[in-house]
Amino acid sequence: MMPAIAGKREFKVKQAILKGVYEDNLKVVGKCAHPLAKKPSLFRNKILLFVAMSLITLLGYGTSSNLSSSPVKQFALSPANTRTPSPPSSEKTLNPSDYAAFLNGREPLSRVFGLGVRTIMIDPGHGGSDSGTSGKMGTHEKDMVLDIAKRLRERLRKHSYYTVLMTREQDVAVPLNKRVELANAAKADLFVSIHLNYLPSKPINMIETYYFGPSSDPKTLKLAEQENAGSRYGMSDFREIIEKIGETIKLQESKQLATSIQKKLFVNSREQNGNVYDFGIKRAPFVVLLGVDVPAVLAEVSCLSNREEEIELNTESHRENIARYLEAGILDYLSKGDLRYEAKREQ
Amino acid sequence: MKQKESSKEDNILFVGIDLGTSRSSISASNDTREWVESYVGWPRDFISLQVVGKPVLFGAEALKNRLSLDLCRPLEHGVIKEGIEKSEEAVKEIIKYLIDLAKPESGQKIYAVVGVPADTLKVNKLAIRKAVAEFVHSLMVVSEPFAVAYGMNLLNNALVIDIGAGTTDFCIMHGTIPAEEDQKTILNAGDDIDEKLFSYLTEKYPNSRFNKNMVRQFKEQYSFVRETPGDIRVEIPVDGKPVMHDIKNEIRRACENILPAIVETTTEMIARFDPEFQVKIKNNIVLSGGGSLIRGIREYVQDSLKEYGSCSVTCVEDPLFAGSNGALKLAEDMPAKYWEPL
Ligand SMILES: Nc1ncnc2c1ncn2[C@@H]1O[C@H](COP(=O)(O)OP(=O)(O)OP(=O)(O)O)[C@@H](O)[C@H]1O
Ligand SMILES: [Mg+2]
Ligand SMILES: [Zn+2]
Numbered sequence: 001m002m003p004a005i006a007g008k009r010e011f012k013v014k015q016a017i018l019k020g021v022y023e024d025n026l027k028v029v030g031k032c033a034h035p036l037a038k039k040p041s042l043f044r045n046k047i048l049l050f051v052a053m054s055l056i057t058l059l060g061y062g063t064s065s066n067l068s069s070s071p072v073k074q075f076a077l078s079p080a081n082t083r084t085p086s087p088p089s090s091e092k093t094l095n096p097s098d099y100a101a102f103l104n105g106r107e108p109l110s111r112v113f114g115l116g117v118r119t120i121m122i123d124p125g126h127g128g129s130d131s132g133t134s135g136k137m138g139t140h141e142k143d144m145v146l147d148i149a150k151r152l153r154e155r156l157r158k159h160s161y162y163t164v165l166m167t168r169e170q171d172v173a174v175p176l177n178k179r180v181e182l183a184n185a186a187k188a189d190l191f192v193s194i195h196l197n198y199l200p201s202k203p204i205n206m207i208e209t210y211y212f213g214p215s216s217d218p219k220t221l222k223l224a225e226q227e228n229a230g231s232r233y234g235m236s237d238f239r240e241i242i243e244k245i246g247e248t249i250k251l252q253e254s255k256q257l258a259t260s261i262q263k264k265l266f267v268n269s270r271e272q273n274g275n276v277y278d279f280g281i282k283r284a285p286f287v288v289l290l291g292v293d294v295p296a297v298l299a300e301v302s303c304l305s306n307r308e309e310e311i312e313l314n315t316e317s318h319r320e321n322i323a324r325y326l327e328a329g330i331l332d333y334l335s336k337g338d339l340r341y342e343a344k345r346e347q
Numbered sequence: 348m349k350q351k352e353s354s355k356e357d358n359i360l361f362v363g364i365d366l367g368t369s370r371s372s373i374s375a376s377n378d379t380r381e382w383v384e385s386y387v388g389w390p391r392d393f394i395s396l397q398v399v400g401k402p403v404l405f406g407a408e409a410l411k412n413r414l415s416l417d418l419c420r421p422l423e424h425g426v427i428k429e430g431i432e433k434s435e436e437a438v439k440e441i442i443k444y445l446i447d448l449a450k451p452e453s454g455q456k457i458y459a460v461v462g463v464p465a466d467t468l469k470v471n472k473l474a475i476r477k478a479v480a481e482f483v484h485s486l487m488v489v490s491e492p493f494a495v496a497y498g499m500n501l502l503n504n505a506l507v508i509d510i511g512a513g514t515t516d517f518c519i520m521h522g523t524i525p526a527e528e529d530q531k532t533i534l535n536a537g538d539d540i541d542e543k544l545f546s547y548l549t550e551k552y553p554n555s556r557f558n559k560n561m562v563r564q565f566k567e568q569y570s571f572v573r574e575t576p577g578d579i580r581v582e583i584p585v586d587g588k589p590v591m592h593d594i595k596n597e598i599r600r601a602c603e604n605i606l607p608a609i610v611e612t613t614t615e616m617i618a619r620f621d622p623e624f625q626v627k628i629k630n631n632i633v634l635s636g637g638g639s640l641i642r643g644i645r646e647y648v649q650d651s652l653k654e655y656g657s658c659s660v661t662c663v664e665d666p667l668f669a670g671s672n673g674a675l676k677l678a679e680d681m682p683a684k685y686w687e688p689l
Contacts, residue, residue: 013502013522014680020524021460021677022685025487028472177392184393291393 117334119163120156121188123288124149125195125227125298128173133198133226135310141196142171144313148301149194151323156330176228180291190257191296192330193288195227196313197303205306206277207269209262210298211254212290213283224284227298253295255281256336261299261329268325272318275308299326360451362483363674364442364461365491366475368422369512369537370637371441374671375449376679382667383444384409387437388416403440410560422467423513438478446482456484458686460674462494465516466532485686489677491670492518493525495635498673499663504627506617508609508648509670510638512537515609517616519628528619533612535605537638540566544601552592555583565594571642572603602641610651626656635663635670 124145126132132141149166156164165186167179174182183191197206215221258281266278279300289296301322302309312318361376372382384406390396395415409416421437442461451457463475468490475488492509496518501507503522508515515536519529545562548555561583569579579595613632617625629652634645639662649660663669 010500010502015682016522017497017502017524018677018681018685021487021489022681024489024524028476028488177394180393287394290397 117189119188120190121165121183122149123167123179123193127168130173133304135304137310139310145194148319148322151320152326155327176287179288183292189294191292193298195300197300198305204277205303205309206279207266208279208300209258209281210284211258215284220284224286228287257295257333258297260333264329265325359456359458361678362459363671363678365670366463372668372671373445373449374675379449380668381448386420387440388418391417435478442479443482458485459483460487460678462489462491462670462674464514465490465530480689492516494673495669496520498676505631506628507633510636533608535608540601543604547597555585569598570602572647573643629658632660635666639666
């Protein structure tokens, strides 16, 4: 590199330059009285980051087949003020602290189990310019599901223990994102989305209930695409999150809820009209189910492509019945939740 | 040497950070070398958050998920956009991310030298300090070409030309910390090449679909000036079918486009000095930054300057880390007394 003789001169030049850098920086700081407010140390930030990361890991990857007590403690961690740098301006924007709050917002296990369920959010699909599917006689999915949802609300309210809310109460368009936000903001404990099916190829009546998850069935994917219409997300966006989501508590509970609702809906509907098919519970990547933090299902309670069913749906009594079956399904899930919780405690 | 020993005692981690318009890198005294593209993205809403799975994304990953994100390139035109808090937050996120990549031990003090584009330094020195302060124990901000020069021991009679994305920065070294007139910034740089290439290609192939990202990748793969052997052909879909496109001339034109301004600025800056010093500088010109990777650029600049007498141009070995390595060297050489706690 440099010849040895130059060493001493170079050293001097360097010292001058380094001093220059120092003074230059000092000038900047000097301009302002206290430009650098004392900030939390990096170390503390790192601890918070670590806590946040463990939560993410726990929720994202943690399988919870063994619902031991340790995850409960993690879930219950208070949303300590984990404020870290965040993008302000647009109110829609999330920042890391929102994320932490969002994760921490997942309540203790008892609530997820159904034991502490107080608030139920009912989500009548579509609305406004989005009619959903329509029958040959001109019956719109959006109108039927709104009426059924209102009836379900009245029924559940009779139990006085529950607060029952709806994502829409009128014939208005509510974006899927908004529905999710409403549910999360209301701290809903359960989320039930109500839709009607349409099966052009077969003139049958069918009932099916979905919870969030991957699906390889092309028909299911097609349906999901229809129900997701209006969100900015495509199917490919979900692939990654589906892989990550794993068997979380939310998914397990959603599956239980779907099972209860599907069973009550189908068994009772069949008593009314034997010509109905049980398509069972399925997983599908519906936007609304993904976004909500708590057990969430989407029930296709009837089928508008079936002429008989379209006629029936136009009668109040049929819609009241469907509401009754949904109510029974939800209560079935909740009572099982109690039992499951008791069983765990016995162990 | 001494400095290093004392750092062991106090348990200090020295870091050099190069905060660029397109890429940012970190070099640390624990031998970490990491970089990230200077893009930061925050999920737009709950769904996006679940889709992308993290509260903040960086670089290529942020670009890939841009539809779900609020994307920010904080130093886009070489400066933090005044009053835009988001850019400041994005700078913070990048700094935090890079420092985490350097894996400081718990309890270790972090002394940082941060190199920023020369114009950012003039306009936003305080903003940069604020953005970084949260994550370090002591801090100095310098101009990026100066950090490159210091790192290569070019303390005297030298000119560094840093051809980055948003800007090309010039810095003349004459044995002291460079004054304002020793540094100059022009906008003829990588982004400029991308824009030109994009318009040349859309002009030549109106039916093919190009996007800015694609075009940048072509450039980074094939960039050259003057002549290069062989064809340059790329596959681009036309009406859904992949079709080969010859892009050699367009690449050349786009790359050569920034050179006249660079040569002109160089001669202008050198001309201010007396002839003896001019000769010395001209024999000690160093190209750095991503733009120095363009094939044939060294020869082009050298030949253009030869018109006015002998001249020698070289390229830095590792343009990606030349800035952060230089900043690290500054940090390690800095006498302990100059590190003031924040
Ligand atoms: N092989 C290559 N040929 C031509 N250009 C390249 C090549 N590799 C990278 N680049 C370009 O170099 C630029 C990035 O260089 P660099 O990392 O030095 O910029 P930066 O420091 O982020 O920008 P700035 O110095 O303006 O702040 C980009 O425009 C990139 O496309
Ligand atoms: Mg740079
Ligand atoms: Zn529907």
